[in-house]
Amino acid sequence: MEAQKHNHRTVQAPLATGFDVQTTAKEVIGGLNLTGKVAIVTGGYSGIGLETSRVLAEAGATVIVPARTPEKAKAAVSGIPGLELEALDLMDPASIDSFAQRFIVSGRPLHFLINSAGIMAAPLARDTRGYESQFATNHLGHFQLTARLWPALKQAGQARVISVSSRAHRLGGVDLSDPSFERREYDKWKAYAQSKSANVLFAVALDDKAKAYGVRAFAVHPGLIPSSGIGRFLESEEGGVKPIQTLQSVKEEGGLSPSMEQPDFMKTTEQGAATSVWCAVSEQLDSLGGVYCEDADIAEAVPADSVQGSGVWPWAVDRESAGRLWVLSEQMTGVRFNI
Template identity: 70%
Template sequence: MGHTTIQAPIPSGFGPHTTAREALGNRNLEGIVAIVTGGYSGIGLETSRVLAEAGATVIVPARTPDKAKAAVAGIPRLELETLDLMDPDSIDNFADRFLAAGRPLDILINSAGIMAAPLMRDARGYESQFATNHLGHFQLTARLWPALLQAKSARVVAVSSRGHRLGGVDLDDPNFDRRTYDKWKAYGQSKSANVLFAVELDKRGSAQGVRAFAAHPGLVMTDLSRHLSEEETGRPKQINDEQEKPAPDPEADQFKTVEQGAATSVWCATSDQLDGMGGVYCEDVDISEAVPADSEKGTGVRPWAIDPDIAQRLWELSEKLVGVKFTI
């Protein structure tokens, strides 16, 4: 266990048009317990539905469960719970309730997220995109660790984005206390943090049967875009570092359906093609290729998101910021 998985396509035989159901195949998930944050809207909702319809018990934590009720109506074996990723006490309370039930946790998909939000801070003063997309999920995973170990063979999926190419994590000023706030830099940082989290979690957990993956869903129009202007959403190339440069890879700029967007997360969480692997960034239902920092490709993972040294330093910083240590 614990050997390094190469950051390169397997290849899986799947692709950008594969749906979550196709990625799952005819796998039976009866007896499997999954938690999907953000599992009541967009890609998360489709992820929850596909897992539940295949037999898994799916717990979906929501800030406002009443609101989420209508969205998940009719999905079998789905349980709504309360959780606010911006509120550390809420994360602890959710984890305590889950652990008290004594269930193992086979699959944790950290799918909730915000994108390009104006500058907001959580109760601790942490920048909202870093706090929600990374730190909240870091704390949640740390607190659920006993249940992941109990599963004997668990997978954690950090839903990232190709937005990670907008920049790495500034370990000296992750919360924009000193540098000028830029909503896209902050988004890129939080998505790079997601990948680095999967890298380090896999390194630490693989010997105990917990493997971790980072997944880029693809470009999907969901509620995630709620902070963007019409001009921004009308241009998928907004995520290009320099907007005036046409994307050299038109295929990478194709919008996906929600069914296609959920495919990579579901594949990372369930596929036996990934048995014995982990710590890699995946997209289009395969392990992604590693590309150089100056790559103009729409696809591929950038070096700052998979650097093991940065991953370890971010981990230690995150433990300090959330005040929770992983008991690995």
């Protein structure tokens, strides 16, 4: 049975979609009518999350945007049709459960869950459980949220879960023996890379388990987007940390490799949201899942010693590691998927 499942995994290789690095989220949507569809976009009130929310809503979807402080997010999303603001703090397990319960009680199906919020290169901080903040926010918070929303995803019949990762996953995988830097020296970029590798591994494991119910999972690299604040702590409100203000600052902090500094890789916010939206709505991905995507296409699998600026590194799509991370995440959150 296991071998049979393995043979039906989506190949981590480009589809030649016709899209490219310059494709925008609006171009991906085209004339698609999403009336009757429901989406939740974490981090959907700033940067690429806001553009993702806008494009889905303008196509007719009902979009729920959870924010740590909804009142602060109100101005950003004003004027977007069919958008609802809700309260959610990804560092607070009780807040996650409360938000998810409110949605489940509403009785609505959930067609698109786009886990876009996150923090980047934060100084060492821990949540109330003692977990390192980047791993807690970027991975564990979204793991718990997805688990709690599972009944609504299953109810939709055909649903997609998109985890916004980063090309920074190339800087390192998940240390399953010490994910919270309790026994090793803290490095904010390794911690960020670990959380972004975890995002991809979560998509691999979730897709394996959920596809029998019509729920598919994907991980996304949005691209390098200076205009939307890639050179700061993403969704800094979530972690309450001081942002890095410039792309040069990120370079100096060791967050960019030379291959990522080329002008070709610089995207607008509209272009940065394209891959998340493509993974959510594209018919090209029907019956596919469990893969890492970039530039509105499935990314190329690259070897561990690759120095190129694109693709997915092997530790982020390793199926055994994905399974082990799943078990660890259940243990750390105390939350299990009812799959």
